[in-house]
Structure formats: C-alpha cells, structure tokens
Amino acid sequence: MRLISINVLKTGMVIGRTISSEAGLPLIQKDVIVTEGLISRLKQLGIQYVYIKDKISEGIEVEETVPMAVRRKAVKQITDAFYKIKGMDSKSASFVIEKQSKEINKLVDDLLNSILNSEEVLVVLSDTLLYDEYIYQHSFQVTLYSLAIAKEMGYSESDLRTIGIGALLHDVGKMITPAEILFKPGRLTAEEFELMKQHARSGFDILRNLHTVSLLVAHCAFQHHERLDGSGYPRALVDYEIHPYAKIIAVADVFDAVTSNRVYRKKMVPSEGIAIIEAGRGTMFDAKVVDALKQSVVHYPNGTILLLADGRRGVVTEQNNDHSALPMLRIFEEDNQLLEDTYILNLSEAPNAAIEKVDTEYILEVE
Incomplete structure (x- = not known):
C-alpha cells in the first residue's frame, strides 16, 4: 500500500x-x-x-510501533482522566488526577515498555485516524515521541518514566480552558489565544499539588511552550531556565501538532514536520533534542x-x-x-x- x-x-x-x-x-x-x-x-x-x-x-x-489495540486503550484512559476534570478549578482537578495517578503511571509504563522493546525508529500513523477531540490523541502521541527522543538521548528508565508522565499530562491545563476556545474549528483571535496560553500555568497549578508524581511533571506542563530564545510562554524563559524534560516535550509537542489532522490547517508528512523543527534548531529548540528526534522517528x-x-x-x-x-x-x-x-x-x-x-x-x- x-x-x-x-x-x-x-x-x-x-x-x-x-x-x-x-x-x-x-x-x-x-x-x-x-x-x-x-x-x-x-x-x-x-x-x-x-x-x-x-x-x-x-x-x-x-504498521505503527504501538499496536492499534494499545493505542485505543491508552487514549480511552487519557480521555477518561481528562474528561472528569473538564471545567473544574485547579484544586478540584488536582484531587481527581491524584486518584487516577496509579492508572496514569501504569499507562506510561506500558508505553515505555513498547518503546524500550523496539529497536526500530518510531512510527506513528496519524494518517489513518480521525480526531473527534484532538487533545487526547495528541497527549498520547506526544508521550510516544517524548519517550523515543529521551531514549535516543540516553536517559535512564527512571527519567524516562518521569518524562513520559510529564508528556502525558503536559496539556492537562486545557481542561480548564473554555470549551468554545479549546475546540474552536478555526484559528483563534488574539484575545482567545491569550486565554489559551493560560493552559500552561493551569496545568502547573493542577500538577504541583499531586503527591504521587514528581514536581518535575508540573514543570513539564508549565514550560512546554517556552523557547530557547525567550519567544515562548507563559514566562518567556530562555535556554538555561528551561528544564531539559520540558525541552524534549516542546519538540514532541510541535512535531505532533504539525503532522496531525487539524480542521484549520493542512497536516504535514513527517519529513516536513522534521524540517519545521530543524528550522528552529538551536534558536527555539534544543539542538540535542532536535537531533534525537531526527534519529528516533520515521521521516518517510x-x-x-x-x-x-x-x-x-x-x-x-x-x-x-x-x-x-x-x-x-x-x-x-x-x-x-x-x-x-x-x-x-x-x-x-x-x-x-x-x-x-x-x-x-x-x-x-x-x-
């Protein structure tokens, strides 16, 4: 085919x-x-x-690296976890996520095993999927890309687990974002985008109160839209101020966003997505992370x-x-x-x- x-x-x-x-x-x-x-x-x-x-x-x-049956189960778990906190304040959302932390850890362990047990470059086939609500598939795929990048960079299994949880929950703050903005079938206005940008801080507020995951997970949510040159948000951090885990998730996040089906923008094939990331190598994105992405995921x-x-x-x-x-x-x-x-x-x-x-x-x- x-x-x-x-x-x-x-x-x-x-x-x-x-x-x-x-x-x-x-x-x-x-x-x-x-x-x-x-x-x-x-x-x-x-x-x-x-x-x-x-x-x-x-x-x-x-074929995908992670079988479709595993994908379905994982996305259902992500959807269930996120859906329960939709519209809640951060303290209430923290309580709900805390109760689901065991399932979240198990999900990340299953995905980590799939990545560690594969010697091949990562294949994620978003071409054959229709996203009813993009955020859940996106969280799943960013987790896969983040784990593949971190594995290529030589992180320990313990680090990989933390990175995986941070990637899985990096967009959890979007559940506090108004639905009419989150699921708007078109580009956001400047005012709407300012509200959308708050999801990074909201995610941090939700995750920093958890006792069952590392505080680094909260910083993954807080910093995944920061860029080396200070052009990111919410705090315009620069290179040395951004945690290495967040640098990984930032690359995975953008790569998945540009290579996935979206209502308002034509998706790119993987090689085009890699070119977008490569264009920001060393300025917006960490050079070592970009190099690891290029080596660990399928281009064609x-x-x-x-x-x-x-x-x-x-x-x-x-x-x-x-x-x-x-x-x-x-x-x-x-x-x-x-x-x-x-x-x-x-x-x-x-x-x-x-x-x-x-x-x-x-x-x-x-x-």
Missing part, C-alpha cells in the same frame, strides 16, 4: 488501510473500492491522506513515494534504523517511464541519490 493525497484519490482505487475514529471505531474499512460518494465523505471528515493498494506498492506493509513512512533529484521515483519499502532519513526504496520509474522490473535502492548506500520531494499526488497512468 502507499500514501496519497485526498486531492488525487479517484474512483476505482482500493483503500489500503482502515480509517478509524479516535475511539478505534472503523469509519472506512480497508479493501473498500473508492466511489465519488466515498471521496466526498472523506473530504467532509477532514481526511487529507489515505493509503491505497496498487501494483507499485504491492506487498508493502505499514513505508508506502511513501519519493521523487529523487535524478528523476527516479520509488516507494518506501522499509526503514534503515541506523539512518532514519534514508529508507529503502522500490524504484518503479525512471525519467517518467515505468520500469518493467523494479529494483531496491538503499538510500543509505547511495549518497548521490538525493531526495527531491515526497510525492503524495503521484498517479499511475494506468489507474
């Missing part, structure tokens, strides 16, 4: 991977043949990319078509774990001509085969 933009989806194509709601309910099953009605429904749902099956991507599998997921600078096109078949930005390609086209016999190109062994772009709008002439 391969990834294509909804803009070029055509009738007769075959869906390659089930599209699910955040609750794990299948909305559109794999192997369904695309119709005009289905295309209209996907656009209404805000889906921007889908996986399809075709001959050039035959046999290519696309399996099923992604890449156009090379020399005119060749190929579809990613598998990852090179030692070179996360240089996957294995099945070359199927040269000089705009389909090849009768495809071949595998290992980009880590082909220094002259530069990637020109991710081509999500490629269509086979025979389709």
Whole structure:
C-alpha cells in the first residue's frame, strides 16, 4: 500500500488501510473500492491522506510501533482522566488526577515498555485516524515521541518514566480552558489565544499539588511552550531556565501538532514536520533534542513515494534504523517511464541519490 493525497484519490482505487475514529471505531474499512460518494465523505471528515493498494506498492506493509489495540486503550484512559476534570478549578482537578495517578503511571509504563522493546525508529500513523477531540490523541502521541527522543538521548528508565508522565499530562491545563476556545474549528483571535496560553500555568497549578508524581511533571506542563530564545510562554524563559524534560516535550509537542489532522490547517508528512523543527534548531529548540528526534522517528513512512533529484521515483519499502532519513526504496520509474522490473535502492548506500520531494499526488497512468 502507499500514501496519497485526498486531492488525487479517484474512483476505482482500493483503500489500503482502515480509517478509524479516535475511539478505534472503523469509519472506512480497508479493501473498500473508492466511489465519488466515498471521496466526498472523506473530504467532509477532514481526511487529507489515505493509503491505497496498487501494483507499485504491492506487498508493502505499514504498521505503527504501538499496536492499534494499545493505542485505543491508552487514549480511552487519557480521555477518561481528562474528561472528569473538564471545567473544574485547579484544586478540584488536582484531587481527581491524584486518584487516577496509579492508572496514569501504569499507562506510561506500558508505553515505555513498547518503546524500550523496539529497536526500530518510531512510527506513528496519524494518517489513518480521525480526531473527534484532538487533545487526547495528541497527549498520547506526544508521550510516544517524548519517550523515543529521551531514549535516543540516553536517559535512564527512571527519567524516562518521569518524562513520559510529564508528556502525558503536559496539556492537562486545557481542561480548564473554555470549551468554545479549546475546540474552536478555526484559528483563534488574539484575545482567545491569550486565554489559551493560560493552559500552561493551569496545568502547573493542577500538577504541583499531586503527591504521587514528581514536581518535575508540573514543570513539564508549565514550560512546554517556552523557547530557547525567550519567544515562548507563559514566562518567556530562555535556554538555561528551561528544564531539559520540558525541552524534549516542546519538540514532541510541535512535531505532533504539525503532522496531525487539524480542521484549520493542512497536516504535514513527517519529513516536513522534521524540517519545521530543524528550522528552529538551536534558536527555539534544543539542538540535542532536535537531533534525537531526527534519529528516533520515521521521516518517510513505508508506502511513501519519493521523487529523487535524478528523476527516479520509488516507494518506501522499509526503514534503515541506523539512518532514519534514508529508507529503502522500490524504484518503479525512471525519467517518467515505468520500469518493467523494479529494483531496491538503499538510500543509505547511495549518497548521490538525493531526495527531491515526497510525492503524495503521484498517479499511475494506468489507474
């Protein structure tokens, strides 16, 4: 299967991977043949990319590092925990979160085990999910990215656990944010954004009163929007004033935000999201954290078509774990001509085969 933009989806194509709601309910099953009605429904749902099956991507599998069943269970726990405190004051919210701390710790331990037991780069497939309420999926995915980054940076298991809890709860303050702002289907006004920015301090106020988690967790919530150059919020801290854990979560937070489905903004593919983070390396984001992100997450997921600078096109078949930005390609086209016999190109062994772009709008002439 391969990834294509909804803009070029055509009738007769075959869906390659089930599209699910955040609750794990299948909305559109794999192997369904695309119709005009289905295309209209996907656009209404805000889906921007889908996986399809075709001959050039035959046999290519696309799987997440954390299985869908684990994701569903984790997101349900996050949703339950957050939903209970919606609209509460910080003291009441602290009491409720405190009572759920055992479940939260167990959830982080389960996700940590998934990360520690995997030797491969992290794959998170937000392409096949529709977010009913973005914050819960976002908290889950930021936790995965934060753990993967921290693992790459060599943090101890104890540190990883604290970072994981901090990442899971980094946006808990949003539950005190008015719902009409939190779930507004469009960009916020300047006044609304000022109210939204208060979620970092609200999260700190909720978490600093917990007795069952480290105070560092509260600082993760407080500082995850701070930037090295002082341009962040709520306190405009600079490099040395920001805790290292918060620097990790800041990168994970932005990376997930730009690579996830949002109503008001087109999502980016992972390589584009990494480029956004790279642009802030050393100025907004800690350089070591950025480097760890680049090494620990997949840049070009399996099923992604890449156009090379020399005119060749190929579809990613598998990852090179030692070179996360240089996957294995099945070359199927040269000089705009389909090849009768495809071949595998290992980009880590082909220094002259530069990637020109991710081509999500490629269509086979025979389709």
